[in-house]
Amino acid sequence: MTHSAPTRTARRIPEASTWAALYARAQALAPDALGADGHVRNLTHGRWQATGEPRRTVSPVDGAALASLPMLSAADARAAVEAAAQEHATWSTVPLDERRARVADAVNRIEAQRDLLAQLLIWEIGKPYRQALTSVDRTVSGVRWYLEHIDEMLTGRAPLGLISNIASWNYPLSVLVHAMLVQALAGNAVIAKTPTDGGLVALTLAVALAREAGLPFSLVSGSGAQLSEALVRHPDVAALAYVGGKSNGRDIAAALVDRSKRYMLEMEGVNAYGVWDFSDWALLEQHLKKGYEYGKQRCTAYARFVVQRALFPQFLETYLRVAPTLTVGHPLLATEDGQLPDVDFGPLINAQKVEELQARIEEATTRGAVPIYAGTLDPANFLPGQDVRAYIAPTALLAPPRGTALYHAEPFGPVDTFVLVDSVDDLITEMNVSNGNLVATIATDDARVADEVFARSRAYKVGHNVLRSRGDREETFGGLGESWTGAFVGGALLVQAVTVGQPGERLAGNFPEYSLLPGRARRP
Structure with a gap:
């Protein structure tokens, strides 16, 4: 699929930002690693070597050929x-x-x-x-x-x-x-x-x-x-x-x-954002906007919104204020002053991922999910005739049926699902749909509800009116259930995971061995 944008557009890719120019700069810095012919080398036995069968890679931005993977x-x-x-x-x-x-x-x-x-x-x-x-x-x-x-x-x-x-x-x-x-x-x-x-x-x-x-x-x-x-x-x-x-x-x-x-x-998990007895809709707007960074191609992206039924009108009004403002487009089309664009997200990793998401959307809607929002790609954000098969606009569905992929699996793309509930028990159950995930957030004015969600959540990190992320530096990271196996990392735990201490020491993590103890991040 291609887009035909108006020929009057003056936007273009700056010459210094073309793939050829960037690769030439990188090749000059690391000529032993990056061949002038675009064939990248493997680093083994202490040196860069022209081993492996070359396999060409293409850019998700426009389908253009890039360098070659040296497949060992x-x-x-x-x-x-x-x-x-x-x-x-x-x-x-x-x-x-x-x-x-x-x-x-x-x-x-x-x-x-x-x-x-x-x-x-x-x-x-x-x-x-x-x-x-x-x-x-x-x-x-x-x-x-x-x-x-x-x-x-x-x-x-x-x-x-x-x-x-x-x-x-x-x-x-x-x-x-x-x-x-x-x-x-x-x-x-x-x-x-x-x-x-x-x-x-x-x-x-x-x-x-x-x-x-x-x-x-x-x-x-x-x-x-x-x-x-x-x-x-x-x-x-x-x-x-x-x-x-x-x-x-x-x-x-x-x-x-x-x-x-x-x-x-x-490993992956369905990160859930719960809404119960909540009134700060301006804060929700901020969270929704930030949540769409990089097209939700993040292990800590929130794709499932579990909403108190009585609050769904306010939630939906807020969501529909944010979704149309999201900018999707070519991430290298310079503005008139020569600056690279600040789009919310560009392409997904490849066209196959878009096809997978479109199939999941069709499966869910065919089986009864209600389409809530279906964005479109603006031709002005692309080059004339550009390959846009790796791009997909924000999409939201209400009540994906159980048994569909969008109900129980992480989409890893800009597709949100909404589930309505009538009790805190149901809220927590629906937030735990993947039996373990990396992060969760409960948006609520009631601290007691936040405490209960934190106590019963199957997420490693739970935020009360804040988004959680992977984190770095002193912040530990791990997962519960099927989202993580083995040692936890982050902060001192990252160093402990790759070093040896006293005999019989116990590492924080999810191990099958009885001698190793699990841990969990606290709510901020």
Whole structure:
């Protein structure tokens, strides 16, 4: 599908923001990692190597061809893990002061390329410019907090071993690179898998900058089927950090349950926003607007609104004030003064995701859900004739039937569902529909209701009239039920998860072993 925008528009992509210009800048900074032909290399055995079968990637922004993923074989992945484990033996003996200096150097190098990394993220994962800058900034500020506090966190602790990382495409810097830098700071060698759906060049550049600073990083590309045996099950892997969907997460958890290695498995869940005896509709407007950032392609996005039936008219009036103001469009079309646009969100990660959401919407409405809002794409926010198959406007449905995907599964896109309830018990039941999620919020004027929701919620973080997020620095992060398995992270727990303390210590987390204790974040 294409849009035909009026030819009178003067908006355009600035020459400096074209993919060709950005890739050339990145290639000049990391020529060993990024081939001039667009073929990206794997980082194994301590150097960038032209291994793997190239698989072309395309931009969700307009379908244009980007760089090529170097897809490794299972055998090459095993060799990469074994080489990385050997590198750990040397790195683990490096004094903390030296490790801290090298990580600080890496952070400074990444910060110096803030704008370039952000614009690469726009092309590769469709993240709008302001939000892409925030991803870089959170990486930098988060790791600097650990640099400041690492002495106390490592008191009485030793490095664990080679840490393997498999993460989703939506936060390649502020989740994946951030974790890798902290893992190395704690004394571990690190290997990571490039997300196959997006973020290849931005991630490769950041890792190349860290490698130049002397950090023991390895980076490999390939399908999960080919690489999981090495990155998950290889005996040289001491711990696995995973961020992704439930189906793959369950398979990984099953593969690890009988192995003596650490793991931190973050999986999806339906994050719910409850409304009961509430009157601050201006606050709700703010929450609804902010909640649509990046098209709700976030593990902490709120997609399910459970509303007291008597308040639904006021809720709906508020929602319908916000939804039409959301701007969806090409995230690189400069305004007349040359500034990149501040759209609420651009494309989803690919056209297949849009097709999946459209099928789920059709399933729900065919079976009785009531369409409440269906936004449209404004041609003025796109180039004439642009491929817009990866874009979808905000959509909201009332009462999706039980058994439909939109009732029980996270949409991971700009589709909201509304469920009406008549009691606090029903409110909590509907907020817990996914049997475990990462965050929840209860909007209420009644503190007793907030206390009851917090006590019975299956979310790890619950907000009372505030939105909750993954958080960083001193804030811990985890999940309940099916949204998380293994050690909790964030703050000191992130360091504890990848280091060894006193014999018999207990880590905070969701483990099947009886000797390890769960934990939970408090309501702010």
